[in-house]
Amino acid sequence: MEPLARLGRIGIASLERLGRGHLLLLHIFSGITDLITRPRLLIAQLHSVGVLSMLIITVSGLFVGMVLGLQGFYILSQFGAEETLGVMVAASLVRELGPVVTALLFAGRAGSALTAEIGLMKATEQLSGLEMMAVDPIKRILTPRFMAGLLSMPLLAAIFSAIGVIGGHFVGVGLLGVDEGAYWSQMQAKIDLHEDIYNGVIKSIVFGFVCTWIALFQGHDCVPTSEGVSRATTRTVVHSALAILCLDFVLTALMFGE
Amino acid sequence: MSPQPDDSNEPLVKIRGLRFYRGERAIFDGVDIDIPRRLITAIMGPSGTGKTTLLKLIGGQLRPDAGTVHVDGQDVHKLNNKDLYRLRMRMGMLFQSGALLTDISVFENVAYPLREHTRLPESIIRKLVLMKLEAVGLRGARDLMPSELSGGMARRAALARAIVLDPKMIMYDEPFTGQDPISMGVLVQLIPRLSKASRLTSIVVSHDVAETAGIADIIYVISNGKVIAGGPSEQVANSDSPWVRQFMDGLADGPVPFHFPAPPLEADILENATQPPADAGATL
Secondary structure, eight states, X not given: OHHHHHHHHHHHXXXXXXXXXXXXXXXHHHTHHXXXXXXXXXXXXXXXXXXXXXXXHHHHHHHHHHHHHHHHHHHHHHTTOGGGHHHHHXXXXXXXXXXXXXXXXXXXXXXXXXXXXXXXXXXXXXXXXXXXXXXXXXXXXXXXXXXXHHHHHHHHHHHHHHHHHHHHHIIIIIITOOOHHHHHHHHHHHOOIIIIIIHHHHHHHHHHHHHHHHHHHHHHHSOSSHHHHHHHHHHHHHHHHHHHHHHHHHHHHHHHOO | OOOOOTTOXXXXXXXXXXXXXXXXXXXXXXXXEEEOTTSEEEEEOOTTSOHHHHHHHHTTSSOOSEEEEEETTEEGGGSOHHHHHHHHTTEEEEOTTOOOOTTSOHHHHHHHHHHHHOOOXXXXXXXXXXXXXXXXXXXXXXXXXXXXXXXXHHHHHHHHHHTTTOOSEEEEESTTTXXXXXXXXXHHHHHHHHHHHTTOEEEEEESOHHHHHHHOSEEEEEETTEEEEEEEHHHHHTOOOHHHHHHHHTOSSSSSOSSOSOSOHHHHHHHHHHSOGGGHXXXX
């Protein structure tokens, strides 16, 4: 009986958490109208969530593109199809690696920071303090961060993909001698705006939504102690990574499946 | 009910039959408290009696399981969100940690409620903030960040922020805990001065008997979820109830036992001795 009861307890607790997460999301949405009158709050968060993540995104994008250039060249050259290297690099970046790797890096860099920040604000009674000053902490603190995450992710993914294409060019054309004209013209001919680019953008918007939501919820829902905050931060990264990879499969199946 | 005029003799806060549970444990079990206007009311009790919880119940951050809390004639827990926020603008609260926003300066912290709730021009905000900082003696510290303040200074800065909207009432959560004697002296002086100067209703929640009894007009003592004494401060201070005496005089043993509930010591020791020491290595 005991293990069954424990299983039930875990189930109920998870459902309850899911419910709290959705209520929080609704509350966050209700703050969007307030945000329009205070654009400065959003700009500050775009800076800390988006701009400060750019370095890691750029460097990672460059290296991922360079690796794609190398791997792609060795495989494609076996079929004598080196000039399609540009297509291979761009398609893998725009469709998959751009949105997915950006989201994973985002969860590690910005998501964990968001959770720790909100969790510490809760632990030091700053959220409570705002409430007693008649300021809704969810609308004032969480909503700008949520919108910043949602807006930053597709932009960061676009930067990642663009830098990756340049990295692939550097290795493929610069080092391995693929024809420069072929690299670009094949890419231009084969990469489809709808099929590839729009779908990639949709993916990164979904990931931005989910990652930021998870990060904010974990911070807001954490046990307000140092141990609670550290566990919430870990949970943010783990849950985000799982959510990104599972959702990527679902989205890919929906977009490219027959 | 609409807000009552300031000179009304009705208590500002009226708590009736308040019950609040944390899981199975009753934090409050039928508490009645009246907080009169323009006086300093102290709510005292041993740690863990839910004094902070009481302030959160008054501020509407927590919901009671039964009973009512009326502030200025309004039932706090029946208000909709908008009215609750409007009521909170007339309440200040000083948190134990200060709860200053750590990413903006002392000046901006004090200006925060003004910027949120008023459309005053910058020059007036500046004057108001400087006046409130002057009142707590921190005008010179306005450009410091909260992390650069000592504990006592942070609490004073938070006090300036709590009074910047000129509330009717201010709630102090353990204002004296963890303060050095000088900061403590400053706060002991500051609380009655602010209360007199702005005709504020003050609620001080504390277990520092000497300091709190010295400044309070009315004292309530809470223990085990019930009010065990309440009235004018001299009356409570001279009460001969053994509970109140133990608390006010800081006696180690009395109606509140020194020992946390436990089986007899002999039984506990013998039980451990009869257990095989097989898993002793595993726990090391």
